[in-house]
Amino acid sequence: GEDVEQSLFLSVREGDSSVINCTYTDSSSTYLYWYKQEPGAGLQLLTYIFSNMDMKQDQRLTVLLNKKDKHLSLRIADTQTGDSAIYFCADLSGGYQKVTFGTGTKLQVIP
Amino acid sequence: NAGVTQTPKFRILKIGQSMTLQCTQDMNHNYMYWYRQDPGMGLKLIYYSVGAGITDKGEVPNGYNVSRSTTEDFPLRLELAAPSQTSVYFCASSRGISPSYEQYFGPGTRLTVT
Numbered sequence: 001g002e003d004v005e006q007s008l009f010l011s012v013r014e015g016d017s018s019v020i021n022c023t024y025t026d027s028s029s030t031y032l033y034w035y036k037q038e039p040g041a042g043l044q045l046l047t048y049i050f051s052n053m054d055m056k057q058d059q060r061l062t063v064l065l066n067k068k069d070k071h072l073s074l075r076i077a078d079t080q081t082g083d084s085a086i087y088f089c090a091d092l093s094g095g096y097q098k099v100t101f102g103t104g105t106k107l108q109v110i111p
Numbered sequence: 112n113a114g115v116t117q118t119p120k121f122r123i124l125k126i127g128q129s130m131t132l133q134c135t136q137d138m139n140h141n142y143m144y145w146y147r148q149d150p151g152m153g154l155k156l157i158y159y160s161v162g163a164g165i166t167d168k169g170e171v172p173n174g175y176n177v178s179r180s181t182t183e184d185f186p187l188r189l190e191l192a193a194p195s196q197t198s199v200y201f202c203a204s205s206r207g208i209s210p211s212y213e214q215y216f217g218p219g220t221r222l223t224v225t
Contacts, residue, residue, distance in 0.1 A: 004153065042115070042201050042216025043154070088153060099214075101146075101153030 004091055004102035011108045018076040020105045022089035025070060029091040032065060034074045037086045037104070046074075046087075076107075084109045112137050115217035117202050123223045124192040132187040132220050134202030142205045143185040144169075144214065145177065147198040154201065160185055192224045 003025045012018045024032070030051050035043040049056045049063045049072075056063045062075040072089055086104040093100070118133045136143065141162045146154040156169030160179040174196060176188040185204075189196060199221050203214040 008151065040218065042203070042218050043214075044216065045213035048213075090153070099156070101155075103151060103153050 004089060004100050006087075006089060006102040006105045008103065009106050009108070011110060012079050013110050014079060014081055016079055018074075018079045018083070018107055018109075020074045020076075020087050020089075020107065022072040022074075022102055023070055024072065024089070024091045024100070024102075026091060026093045026100070027070070029070075029093045031092040032063075032072050033088075033090040033092070033099075034061075034063065034072075035088040035090060035101075037088065039085075043088060079107075079109050081109045081111055083107060114138065115202055115204055115215050117200075117217035117220050119220060120218070121221045123225065124189075126192060126194065126224060128192050129188070129190050130192065130222075132189075132200055132202075132222075134185045134187065134217060135183050136185075136202075136204040136215070137183065138204060138206070138215065139182060140204035140206050140215070141182065142207065143179065144203040144205075145175070145185070145187045146201045146203065147171065147196075148201060148219075149198050157187065157200075189222075194224050196222065197224045198222060 006022045033048040034046045037043045060077045064073045086106050088104045090101045115136045144159045145157040148154050155171045158177040160166045166177050199219045201219050202217040205214045206212045
């Protein structure tokens with residue numbers, strides 16, 4: 001079946017850039033997502049990218065997609081303490097209900 | 112709008128007990144979902160619904176049941192709780208099936224079965 005993998009933990013200093021990586025296995029993925037989960041809360045959609053795009057930028061967020069290597073990354077510029085959270089990548093394939101979530105990357109921002 | 116609300120926030124069950132996790136959304140979304148999140152894992156889809164009266168199984172439906180009698184409510188039922196059902200349960204809803212329609216998540220229910 002489909003698999004989406006992420007590293008479990010990332011620590012950065014406030015003001016630095018964060019790069020969170022994700023790999024997926026399903027070559028039929030049509031959309032790829034980044035969700036943010038703050039402590040005690042549900043997931044919140046940050047951004048998504050269509051599979052025929054290489055890059056998408058939204059303010060401090062940059063999403064890069066390497067479809068050949070099935071690699072997705074999320075870059076957060078000027079990382080703030082409020083960015084501390086768990087970040088999940090997910091991919092959509094085979095219909096709307098087949099969203100596969102990664103294991104999540106916990107981002108710790110050190111003041 | 113309150114968005115997606117879930118009750119209870121926390122619950123401890125004994126093996127074999129039953130309970131219903133409640134989920135309500137006030138956004139008039141047709142699509143609703145139940146996920147479970149195990150420690151260090153991503154979300155797994157349990158059940159979903161595309162409208163009142165219509166439900167279907169997701170990836171991990173065993174041990175659960177759902178119903179959708181109204182657009183607003185999508186309760187999840189555990190009939191015979193097992194330790195393997197210890198998890199955090201998230202309910203979500205979305206306006207449509209297009210990937211650009213984001214799923215809105217509730218705050219979660221943390222369930223422990225001992």
